[in-house]
Amino acid sequence: MRLSNVAHLRLPFGRLRGLDVSVAPTGVRLPLSFDQARHAAAGDRPGSWMAICFTLPAPVDPDRLAAAWLAVIARHGTLRTVMTQEPGEPGGAGALQLHEAEVTGSAWVDHPIGPGQAVHEALQQVLDRTCTPLSAPAHRLCLLETVLRPTVVIAADHSHTDMWSMLVILRDLLSELDGTPSPEAVPAFVEHTRSLVERPPAPEEVHRRWAEILGASGDVMPRFPLPLGESGPHPERVEVRDVLDVDESSALSAQARADGVSTLSEVVSAMTAITLDMVGEPLRAVFPVHSRYEARWHDAVGWFIANSVIESADPDPAACAAAVKEAVRLGSWPLAEVMAPWGGMPEAPGMFAVSWLDLRRLPVHVDAAGLEAQYVGAETRPDGVMLWFILDDSGLHLRCRYPDTDEARASVGGWLDALVLALRDRAAASVRGELHVGERTFRVRRARREDVPAMVALLADDEFGAEREDTGDHTRYEKVLDLLSRDRTHLLAVVTDEAGRVVGTEQLTIIPGLSRAGTTRLQIEGVRIARTERSGGLGTAMLEWAHEHGRTRGATLAQLATDASRTRAHAFYERLGYAPSHIGYKRAL
Secondary structure, eight states: OOOEEEOOOOOSSSSEEEEEEEEEEEEEOOOOOOOHHHTTTSSSOOOOEEEEEEESSSSOHHHHHHHHHHHHHHHGGGGGGGEEEEESSSSSSSOOEEEEEEEEEEEEEEEOOOOOOHHHHHHHHHHHSSSSSTTTSEEEEEEEEEESEEEEEEEEEEEOHHHHHHHHHHHHHHHHHHHHOOOSOOHHHHHHHHHTTTTTOOHHHHHHHHHHHHHHTTTTSSSSSSOOOOOOOOEEEEEEEEEEEEEHHHHHHHHHHTTTHHHHHHHHHHHHHHHHHHHHOEEEEEEEEEEEOOOGGGTOOOOOOOEEEEEEOSSSSSHHHHHHHHHHTTTTHHHHHHHHTTOOOOTTBBBBEEEEEGGGGGOOOHHHHHHEEEEEEOOOSSSEEEEEEEEETTTEEEEEEEOOHHHHHHHHHHHHHHHHHHHHHHHHHHGGGGGETTTTTEEEEEOOOOGGHEEEEEEHHHHHHHHHHOSSSHHHHHHHHHHHHTTTTEEEEEEOTSSSEEEEEEEEEEEESSSSHHHHEEEEEEEOGGGGTTTTHHHHHHHHHHHHHHHHTOEEEEEEEETOOHHHHHHHHHHTOOOOOOOOOOOOO
């Protein structure tokens, strides 16, 4: 699922409406979590919300959508709470309180889009006004109606939600619209707040490590290690980057498994290495960790995040895995007690935070691609650096927000450039691309334009290819390579030897289908091996690599076609488990 920002959001023009939900306090006062109190202490302000945006497959009756949203509100307790602030002393803010609320009504209202105003700007104005810490309620459902597919945006002040929770909200809304709501009750976030209060205090070693890491940062939360310009809030710069595609992220994950660590630890290793290289200091950052310690919280909505810290001084993946493990442990205790020596969380300009979410591992799933779903961040005036990673079925993505100063553009932008290049280099050099044949090691990679002459020569180097291929003009081959490179359903691969020479090629295509109960197939074609490398095991290694590629993309069946007269090839494929179960036909068009 893509990470976006409201200023980057491109929405079709249409009728923009919002559902006004009226609530009234029930008189029941509830406990505030540590992070809710910290977040709301800054008062009402624009840009404190987060949202999820998605497109429905067909027009929806607004009343039906409203009923579904009210059912979601009824299901999740935190959506039925409101925050208030008591009058304080002159020049100061009063105490914050959280109250239970009940829904008393709802009505659709139009949100006009002014002349020359972009749709996302109109949406931003609505959410900045209605999704603040002290709004009642602090969430909003918006509907953008067009002639074909409506776009829905659900936003909430951060005090009531997190990225995982937004996915739960989306899933539950879709279930209500489909008429298949979950019958199981879910606990309210306030129960989680109470459970944290009942946890035992943090052991002395946890207090000591917090003090050491914060002490190394000047007794404040870790700050970005490079200059950001004049201290204080600035207009924001938001960068959204697709770091690795699905095949590259699979390769990075394979390298992580070979190193005995998680993909997150492999990314932390890269961040550690570039920080040491650029600054000569360990990687130190605020490191949010989820606090859904028990399965009963998996389907709940709330701010299930604790701000921990990470310190990584050694880029070795095992050392980085230990740093991640320590960060999770440091964030697993009631933070109010841990932060007491500093009088609360000691934030300072320049604070650096790194967030990680692997959507593939969450117990909550939606068809993000089919819904064109994306997380949407608000526009703020940051004084520090916030980096989010999302790993999903389409690859690894990041969003980074930082002060838009000349210094920060150079510092943060340069750091991000180095990080992206380092991760791509690691993916390219991953063990996933290695083919071991006897004592030799070959490498598999995606084909590039400079490989075209060698690939054409391989295709032409047999009794059939000599007549079919055009070894003199590579223009058509290059155009096809460009098409295949843009469509990640295809992988046109080359195999190189120890000297970097192209000695093999194969084209792999992932084909979803309705038949065989919705089986996804791996189509293998264009398998060629240089004459000097034939009959040595390279062909078997290439096919086994292809099978693993298919598995990682969800394929459960491999298929290929070979000329009826290639009897040696028939025997080779049958040794690998292929059965001649079908008859293929071709005709010219």
